[in-house]
Amino acid sequence: MNNTSLPIYNSLNNANKKLKGSFHALPIQNLGKTKDVVLSEDFNARLSKIKELELSLTSPFFDSLTDPNKAIDESTNILKDMYGSDLSLFVTCGSTISNKIIIEAICKSSDKVLCQKGVHQSIYFSLKSQNSDVNYVQDLICNDDAYIYSADPQGIIDALVRAEEAGTPYTTLIINSQTYDGVCFDLQEFLPVVCERAKDIKNIVIDEAWGAWSTFDPKMKEKSAIQNALTLSKKYDVNFIVTHSVHKSLFALRQASIINVFGSEDCQAKVVGSHFRNHSTSPSYPILASTELALSHANQYAVQYSNRINEQCEYLKSFINDLNLFRCPSLTLEEEYLIQDPTKLWITCTTKLLSGAKIREILFNKYGIYISRYSHNSILLNLHHGISNELIGLLTNALCEIDKKYKTKNNLLNINVGDIANSFYILYPPGIPILTPGQTICNNVITKINQSIFDDTSLLIVEGN
Ligand SMILES: Cc1ncc(COP(=O)(O)O)c(C=O)c1O
CATH class of the missing domain: 3.90.1150.10 (Aspartate Aminotransferase, domain 1)
Structure with a gap:
C-alpha cells in the first residue's frame, strides 16, 4: 500500500x-x-489505555449494553445517582441516534407534538418516520449580521396555551436547549411556565447536545436541563427526556452520548425498548469507557x-x-x-x-x-x-x-476610491500592475490591494510613470 x-x-x-x-x-x-489541557493527573494515563479496550466481549465476561447486569449496570447506577435520574442510558452512536431512540419511544402518530424549529436534523427525520402530528415554532433572529438564531420561548408558550384553549392540546414538546451559536434557554424560568400553563403536556424532550458541561457548572446547572427536569417531573407528572453529546464538551471519544429520563415507569420502559431496537448491536467499548471517565472527571x-x-x-x-x-x-x-x-x-x-x-x-x-x-x-x-x-x-x-x-x-496604503494613482501597484504573483500612474482608483482595486495584506501575495509600490 x-x-x-x-x-x-x-x-x-x-x-x-x-x-x-x-x-x-x-x-x-x-x-x-x-x-495542561486536563486538570487531573491520572486522566491522560487512563485515556491512553482506552484504545486497548476495543474488545468484543459480552456477558458473563463483560456485560451487555441493552440488557446490563454487571459493569454497565453498575456504571448506569452511578450516573443515575449523579444526575438524580430515573433512567440513564449510554449511547455510543452519537446524539443523532439518541434523538431517534427518544422520538421513536414517545411519539406516536396519534400524539400532538410541538417542536422548536431550530432542532437537529435527527429530530425532523425521526418525527417524519413516526408520522407524528407536529407543528414547528419558528426561531427568532437575534443577530442579523452573523445570522444567529435563538429559540422563541414566548412563541412556544403561546402555541401551547392556544392549543389548550382550543381543546386540542399538545402532548409532547421538543426543544434544543443550547445552540452552538451561544444562545441557551433559561430553563429555570421557562419550564415551570410551560408546566403550569400547558396542563396536558405529557413529555418534554430536551436536546442538550452541546450542554453536557452545564450540568456540572456551578452557575449554569440551575438553568440547564437536568436540575429542572429533576424538580419538575414529579411536581407536574411530566416525563422529561434529556440528551447530552458527551464528546462535544467533555473529554470523551467521538459519538459518546447519554440519555437521562425523569418520569414514569411506562416512559422508561418505552425508552429502554427503543434503545434496544435502535442502538448498534456492536456498541463501542472505548466510547463507553471514555464516557464514564469523562463524566467522572467533569463531576470532580x-x-x-x-x-x-x-x-x-x-x-x-x-x-x-x-x-x-x-x-x-x-x-x-x-x-x-x-x-x-x-x-x-x-x-x-x-x-x-x-x-x-x-x-x-x-x-x-x-x-x-x-x-x-x-x-x-x-x-x-x-x-x-x-x-x-x-x-x-x-x-x-x-x-x-x-x-x-x-x-x-x-498606513502605507493611504489611498481612497476616486484618487488618481501616482505609482505602479503590482501584486506578485503574478506581477501584473493592478494600478498604473494616472489611473482613477476604483473599489475593485482597493479590495484587491487590501486582500493582498492577508494573502501570500506581495504588493510592490513603484513610483514613477
Ligand atoms: C442540537 C444537536 N443535537 C444532536 C446532534 C447530533 O449529535 P452527534 O454528533 O453526537 O450525533 C447535534 C450535532 O451537532 C446537535 O447540534
Whole structure:
C-alpha cells in the first residue's frame, strides 16, 4: 500500500500534524497539543489505555449494553445517582441516534407534538418516520449580521396555551436547549411556565447536545436541563427526556452520548425498548469507557474548569477589544427566557476586507488553530474544557500578528476610491500592475490591494510613470 492509496488516513494525519488546538468540539483532540489541557493527573494515563479496550466481549465476561447486569449496570447506577435520574442510558452512536431512540419511544402518530424549529436534523427525520402530528415554532433572529438564531420561548408558550384553549392540546414538546451559536434557554424560568400553563403536556424532550458541561457548572446547572427536569417531573407528572453529546464538551471519544429520563415507569420502559431496537448491536467499548471517565472527571473538576473558562473569556474580551481589527460583541437577547452561553465568544472583524472564512483559513493554515462556526465578518470560539491557557496564548498571538500586519500595511496604503494613482501597484504573483500612474482608483482595486495584506501575495509600490 502506498501513500496515495490512503487518502482518508493521510488527510487526517496531515491535519492532525498541523493542529495546535480546536475551539470547536471534542476536547480530547486538544490533548498532547498544548500542556495542561486536563486538570487531573491520572486522566491522560487512563485515556491512553482506552484504545486497548476495543474488545468484543459480552456477558458473563463483560456485560451487555441493552440488557446490563454487571459493569454497565453498575456504571448506569452511578450516573443515575449523579444526575438524580430515573433512567440513564449510554449511547455510543452519537446524539443523532439518541434523538431517534427518544422520538421513536414517545411519539406516536396519534400524539400532538410541538417542536422548536431550530432542532437537529435527527429530530425532523425521526418525527417524519413516526408520522407524528407536529407543528414547528419558528426561531427568532437575534443577530442579523452573523445570522444567529435563538429559540422563541414566548412563541412556544403561546402555541401551547392556544392549543389548550382550543381543546386540542399538545402532548409532547421538543426543544434544543443550547445552540452552538451561544444562545441557551433559561430553563429555570421557562419550564415551570410551560408546566403550569400547558396542563396536558405529557413529555418534554430536551436536546442538550452541546450542554453536557452545564450540568456540572456551578452557575449554569440551575438553568440547564437536568436540575429542572429533576424538580419538575414529579411536581407536574411530566416525563422529561434529556440528551447530552458527551464528546462535544467533555473529554470523551467521538459519538459518546447519554440519555437521562425523569418520569414514569411506562416512559422508561418505552425508552429502554427503543434503545434496544435502535442502538448498534456492536456498541463501542472505548466510547463507553471514555464516557464514564469523562463524566467522572467533569463531576470532580467542574468548578476549576468553570473558573478557568470565565478567566479566559474575560481575558480574551479585554485583549481583543484593544486590537484595531477585532471586537467581541455581545448578543442582544430580549427574551426573558433566554441567556447567553458563557462559554461562547464571537469575534467580529472591523474591516470588510477580512471575512470570517478568511480569518478561519489564516488561523488554521498559519497557526494550527481550528474554528468551526463563522459568518461573513465573524468567527465563534467555543471555550470548552479542552482549551488550555497555552492555546489561548497561541490565539491571542495569532490575532495580534494579523492586527499588526493590517495596521502597518494600511498606513502605507493611504489611498481612497476616486484618487488618481501616482505609482505602479503590482501584486506578485503574478506581477501584473493592478494600478498604473494616472489611473482613477476604483473599489475593485482597493479590495484587491487590501486582500493582498492577508494573502501570500506581495504588493510592490513603484513610483514613477
Ligand atoms: C442540537 C444537536 N443535537 C444532536 C446532534 C447530533 O449529535 P452527534 O454528533 O453526537 O450525533 C447535534 C450535532 O451537532 C446537535 O447540534
